[in-house]
Amino acid sequence: EAQVTQNPRYLITVTGKKLTVTCSQNMNHEYMSWYRQDPGLGLRQIYYSMNVEVTDKGDVPEGYKVSRKEKRNFPLILESPSPNQTSLYFCASSPGSPGNTIYFGEGSWLTVV
Amino acid sequence: QQQVKQSPQSLIVQKGGISIINCAYENTAFDYFPWYQQFPGKGPALLIAIRPDVSEKKEGRFTISFNKSAKQFSLHIMDSQPGDSATYFCAASKGGNNRKLIWGLGTSLAVNP
Numbered sequence: 001e002a003q004v005t006q007n008p009r010y011l012i013t014v015t016g017k018k019l020t021v022t023c024s025q026n027m028n029h030e031y032m033s034w035y036r037q038d039p040g041l042g043l044r045q046i047y048y049s050m051n052v053e054v055t056d057k058g059d060v061p062e063g064y065k066v067s068r069k070e071k072r073n074f075p076l077i078l079e080s081p082s083p084n085q086t087s088l089y090f091c092a093s094s095p096g097s098p099g100n101t102i103y104f105g106e107g108s109w110l111t112v113v
Numbered sequence: 114q115q116q117v118k119q120s121p122q123s124l125i126v127q128k129g130g131i132s133i134i135n136c137a138y139e140n141t142a143f144d145y146f147p148w149y150q151q152f153p154g155k156g157p158a159l160l161i162a163i164r165p166d167v168s169e170k171k172e173g174r175f176t177i178s179f180n181k182s183a184k185q186f187s188l189h190i191m192d193s194q195p196g197d198s199a200t201y202f203c204a205a206s207k208g209g210n211n212r213k214l215i216w217g218l219g220t221s222l223a224v225n226p
Contacts, residue, residue: 004156031211042218043157043202050212090156099145099164099209104156 002027004105006091012111013081021076021108023091029103030096032074033058034066036087037107043090049074050096081112116140117205119217126224132190134220136203139184145209146186148177151200151219160201161188164209193224 006023013019025032033048035058045058049068063085065077074093078085091105118137126132136146147162163170163177163186170177176189190197203217 033212040218043216045214048212056212092156094211098211099162100211101159102149102157102211102214104158106154106156 002103004091004093004103006089006105006108008108009106010109012113014113015082016080019078019081019110021078021089021091021110023074023076023105024072025074025091025093025103026072027093027095027103028071029093030071032068032091032093033102034064034074034076035090035092035104036060037090038087046076046089078110081110083112086110086112116215117203117217119203119220121220122218123221124223126190126193126222128193128195128224128226130193130224132188132193132197132222132224134188134201134203134222135185136187136205136217137183137185138205138215140205140207140215141184142207143205143215145206146177146179147204147214148175148188149202149204151202153199157200157202190222193222195224195226198222198224 004025034046035043044060047066049055089108092102094100094102148160149157150160151157174191179186200219202219204214206214
């Protein structure tokens with residue numbers, strides 16, 4: 001089954017404790033990205049990657065890091081989480097060519113206290 | 114600056130009625146307009162998409178209407194069902210570029226039985 005898998009799905013952590021949200025896709029997609037979804041703010045892109053070792057900032061990259069060492073994986077790293085990073089996070093992937101469907105994971109609820 | 118304005122923020126429709134969600138964009142270079150549907154606890158999923166060479170696209174009960182001169186596009190859900198209750202996002206990009214997809218803020222649709 002074609003899917004984007006992210007873990008953990010739910011996490012409560014404390015301010016400043018580094019955490020990583022993993023993302024893996026099994027569709028051999030070139031493009032992967034991370035979004036955060038907040039009430040009233042819709043979907044905001046954090047980072048994206050067009051291929052292995054190629055990453056770029058989205059609209060709200062502050063406080064986040066990513067890496068793309070393998071085509072299938074695109075982890076999101078919060079080096080020092082803060083309460084304003086409490087959000088619902090989505091990983092997504094799509095083929096690199098234009099106009100293609102974006103496939104989203106099921107989301108990771110992150111609470112920073 | 115929000116380049117895709119979506120309205121209404123929330124919508125309540127009776128079963129069997131027509132749900133209409135509107136989006137307006139500013140950048141005349143946009144040429145790809147997808148709609149994504151998000152059920153509670155799930156990631157968004159592509160519902161239907163249109164390019165400006167057509168004024169309407171229909172898939173089952175879902176229709177996109179596109180007005181290039183007014184820079185507006187809308188989603189019509191005919192014979193709305195309780196199972197259509199979800200959040201709907203419109204989006205737009207130039208050249209179908211998923212890296213630069215501009216999202217509306219979403220519309221929460223509730224269809225009453």
